[in-house]
Amino acid sequence: MSTGDGLVGLSVTDSAPTERGDAARNRALLLTAARRLIDEHGADTVTMDDVAAAAGVGKGTLFRRFGSRAGLMIVLLDEAEKAEQQAFMFGPPPLGPGVPPLERLLAYGHERLRFAWDHRVLLSDANSDPQTRFNPPATLHRTHVRMLLEAAGTTGDLDAQTDALLALLDADYVTHQVDDLGRSLQQQGDAWESLARKLCGT
Template sequence: MPERPLLGIGAPLPGTSEPTERADAARNRQLLLDAAHLLVREHGVDALTMDELAKRAGVGKGTVFRRFGSRSGLMRALLDHSERKYQAAFMFGPPPLGPGAPPVQRLVAFGRARLLDIEVEGELHRAAEISEAGDRYTGAPYNLLKAHVSMLLREAGAVGELPLLADTVLAVLDAPLVMYQMRVLGYDREQIGDNWAAFVERIAGPRSPVE
């Protein structure tokens, strides 16, 4: 039986119109979230209002409120949307981020991909008022990342308590820290990415040559 895609829609129910409605609703929701992501990337999180999203997506404001309930609900949905796309990339996408590359190469690609939208992620966490503790470290999104990093560290032959080591590795990519490094210390994304690569290689060993 083929594996169900991470973002897949449920199988149609024979003899009903519900599947089409569900598929349309899911597709429209994804279009709204893609438009919201672009707004945040282009103009910052403060520009993401229900009015602006409705205008960008070409729908009525009531549609946006029905989908997300409030601006805070929209922020949370957008965080979840971004997280799922990222998860799909490292679980099922092409190497080196996805399967098929040596583990250290995959760890390096994991960090560089995470940095691409780090400002969006950090601003969304702030706007959605998600705490630094509590659910952030016990919830499914963080623990999926941690399990993935732990697996790659194990495959690379890293030494130590892997759960603790995975937490330490992920802390280097923490959005508030990276945003401080960029906005206050003046480092650019490439410098931070290079530092991530060097850090990973010190912990897990040098990258295997590309075959």
């Protein structure tokens, strides 16, 4: 699928399978309970036991639905992730198509940094499981950054450069920078932009 500026191959991820009947209702019930608990108590304090109890189901049912706490976190992040994906693939510039690839890359870095901070607890939980860390949304983000680097004329190992840029946007890393080192999101964004510009030869 085209992103509107000649970059081809991306499509918005959809990690939730189509469901119907009781299965769909139970899934909605569990997600509603999880969101309510997170809003009331914070994502870092909510356990699978809490979610199951709030939804009125057994913990085994919850694990069968989502596999793990990380799996539940990924589903909760799904709506926000899809909105961000729509923005950087099809939305207005500079995040979306219509400007040079370097401008889009810089806009992406600042936006993803904010997203990582706003959703840091859920992202950290989702990334804690090796089976879910490299999920379809993560793969989509990696593909997007690599394509923009290539379109900007970046030379060298694009895979390594992509991984280096994305490492600076990892939720745990961003949280460490803010909480432990006192580096603001603006400072981190400036550092990310500096690296991106150097990789693109500007």
